[in-house]
Every structure is written in structure tokens, then in C-alpha cells.
Amino acid sequence: MYRQTDIISDNTTSLEGEFVINVGPQHPATHGVLHLVITLSGETIKKVEPHLGYIHRSIEKMCESLSYRQFIYVTSRMDYLSAHINNHACALCVEKGLQVEIPSRAQVIRVLMDELTRIASHELWWGAMAMDLGAFTPFFHAFRERETINDIMEETCGARLTMNYMVPGGVMHDLHPDFQKRVKGFIQLYKKKIHEYDELVTGNIIFQNRMKNVGVLTAEDAVSYGCTGPTARGSGVSCDIRKVYPYEIYNKLEFDEVLETGCDSFARYLIRIREMHQSIRIIEQLIDNIPEGDFQAKTKAVLKLPKGEFYTRVETARGELGVYIVSEGGTTPYRIKFRSPGFSNLSVLDHIAKGSKIGDLVAMMGTLDLVIPDIDR
């Protein structure tokens, strides 16, 4: 699987004392098939070069031959931890082209599902990141709560990971009768258990020492590198699409955009922990107020978008996802571009890792929250 340029025979000691090591494509800390070629001088990182494409499926090309109803299902396979939100972005983009009004019940269901997904994604990130840093127990704590969300998803959507629940015009089918009861049960469990997260990891002095002043990213650089989501908000950049360009019913909900000014890995860590609280706040506002009515607007069986260009931006668990559809008026898109948050967030890795020790690289990668299929698409 290694590429010709990665077989490092004559340039392992190119400059005095410098050598090159490969992390990945199969490495437990990359959580997928990411390949980093790292130039080291002693323990100090000189350069990090990501090599992508090990899970590239050319989703953009695939979408060109799929109809506007079909292509949404492929996008669950990009950022599989935010499957709902990916589907949501695509559905919104198609609706923008069709100019369809979505029933309010569908809007509330969509937001509820998005926020549950966000919590599930952050839970997984929290457990996996702590595991990267050598603490195994948090992984089980995180999965305890995450399983509850997966069960809720399974009941309503019929799947635990790639849900494919959002369709143009609303959602595919109505909520399971037990949905409200289950979600309330989850909120109770979450509130009872969440303090364990802080006790176990956040306040831990060893953990803090490994996170503070590691992977410093200034606000200016975050914007220039196109970082979004918790990665940029950890540097104090206000970029939550739910607040800046609200979609669905987000402008009617009470929640805060979480910002930290630490600019380091610890700030990015705190953002995600606090975002989970905000998501719970949103769910609490909605769970007793799901309006009655249709869960799907009436749309034609075969969708045709008018000639033109449509772009939607949504906030996934990792940052800003953009869906850009160029239509020629047919039943399939002429061109689709997915502006994935992971791709831009990864590009900053070389910048923040330069000059730090190799041992800190895992902490930096952990707080960028990389999902490789989302980067490769």
C-alpha cells in the first residue's frame, strides 16, 4: 500500500540528524486509514505530511449519476459519526432548489436528531481521545451513554450508524411511539453521569499537562486554514453556522455558541464537552413540544432541480459542511461538491505540529477530531 515516495531509502537521513517515520495508514491513533509522513529531528517534529486517498470512493463523481433522492444515502458514508447531519445538509440543499416548505414537525424531528447525533459523536470522540492518551476506562463510560442514543436511533430510523432518515421534504417516516420516553430517559442518564467525565478526565492533572499549550492555533490562522467547528471555536473564532446563518428552527431556540480563547488542545477539548451540554439544552426545549402534523411535505416522485447553483451550510459535529449542487435542470446533479470540515481541519495539522514533540502529535490529532472517510470522501 505504500507509495513510491514513501519508501524512504535514501532520504531517511537527508539532513543531519533528521529522519522520516510513517504513521499509518493503519495506526490506532489515526482512527482510520490516514497516512502521515513525519520528518523528525530527534523528538522534534519538522514536518507532517498527510497522504490521503486510502478510503477515497469519489462520492462526488458517484453523485453525478444518482438522482436527488438517491445521492443522500451515499453521504451517510462520508462523516459516519454525523450521518444525520450530512443527510440534513443534502436534504436542505435539494429543498432550496425545489423551494419546498417543510412541515414544522419534520423540522423539530430533524433538529432533535441532529443534536442527538452531535452528542453521540462527541461522546465517541471523548472516549477515543482519552484512549489515545493512554486512559482506557473513559472509552467504556462514553460508550455507555452513546449506546442509549444508538438504541433510540435504531428504533426510529432502523439503523445505528448510517441512518438515512432525512429525505427531501422532511423525514422518511414518523417517530417511534417510545421516542419521547427514551430521549427523556437518556437526558436523565446523561445528567446523572456527565460529572464523571470531568472527574475522570477533565480535572486530571496528567491529562491537563498533556493538553495545555499543545497544538497552539491562533484565531487568524484558524480562519486562514479554513478550520471550523470546535477546532476554530477553541481559538475564539465565532463560526457556529447554527448561530451565524441559522437554518431550520435554530434561530428560535435558546442555546449558546461555546467559545474558548485558550487556542490549545485543552481549549478544543473543553469546547466539545460544553457543546454536549448545549445540545442537551436544545433537546430539552423540543422534546415536549414536537408539533403534530405531517412529517413530510408532498413532493414529486422524481425530483428535478431548476437550472442553477445551490449551496447550503450546516454545522456538523466537526464543523462546517457545505453542499454545492450545480444543476442543469435534469434529474441528476451536474456536479456536486462536498466541502467537508475534516479536510480543512486536517490541513492545519502540519502548522500546529511543527516544533512540538512527537508524543504530543496524538493529542493534537485527537482534538482535531478527524474522521477519515469525511476527509477522503
Next chain:
Amino acid sequence: MTKEELKVKITELYPAAGFDETGEWLNINAEAKDWLALARQLCHDDSLYFDYLFCLTCIDWKTHLTMVYHLESTKHRHIIVVKSKLDSGIPEIETVSHIWRTADFHEREVYEMFGVNFLNHPDLRLLILPDGWEGKNPLRKDFEDPVNMIKL
């Protein structure tokens, strides 16, 4: 700034600009040779201050290619779309990776997927495709791969 104000301001900076207001955002058509100078002004001018390039991509129109840049100002919260027509035989445009650093990776992606040559790019190599990739660019419309592509 509103669409109208942006239009007036950008005409001042770049009189040759062509505008298209049919979409959600203001579309500007620029010549490929003028793009670098325009990009500098869009980013550094205080009243425009487009500091965030949130999407960079290319479209293959069979007769020509179009580069599409989506720009936003995090300070003023206005958005524009800049488009530039390229020749599909020898597509060339100046890089903007030193103005918006995110363009580095995005331009490399467009380079391998569409074959656009970004002049003065610091590190124009394959990013996603395997080394030694020869032949056509996968996201071009005339790309055929009978082995790996399934026609639906």
C-alpha cells in the same frame, strides 16, 4: 455590505468584473490572469475583508472549466462567489494558497481531479490519487474507468 454595495465597491477595484445576481450570493466573473490581483484586494481591503475561503472547487463544462471560489468575511459577514473560466486544454490559474492557506489542500485536490495547473503553488503534488497516476483526471466529464466505475 449588501449585494449592491459589494457590486459598487468591487467595480471600483476591478472595473472588468462581470456580475451575476441570480443566485443566493453575488457572483463575480473574473479573468484568470486578473484573479491574483483581485484576490489580494478582496482579502486585504478593510471594507471587504474576505478572510475566509470556505469552498474552492472546479466545474467541468466540457467546453471549458470554471474555477469557483466561495469567500466570506468573518468580520462583516458578507459572502461573494468568484468564478473564473479556464481553457480545458491547458487550464492554468495563479495559486491563492499564500492568501488563504486553506487553498493549499483544496488546490491540490482540484489539480489532481481536474488537471488545473496552479501557477506558483508551493507544493503541487498528488494528494488523494495514488502515486504514478497517469492519464485522465477523475472528475472530468470524459473520464472513463471500465474496471472501477459502475454505471448506474
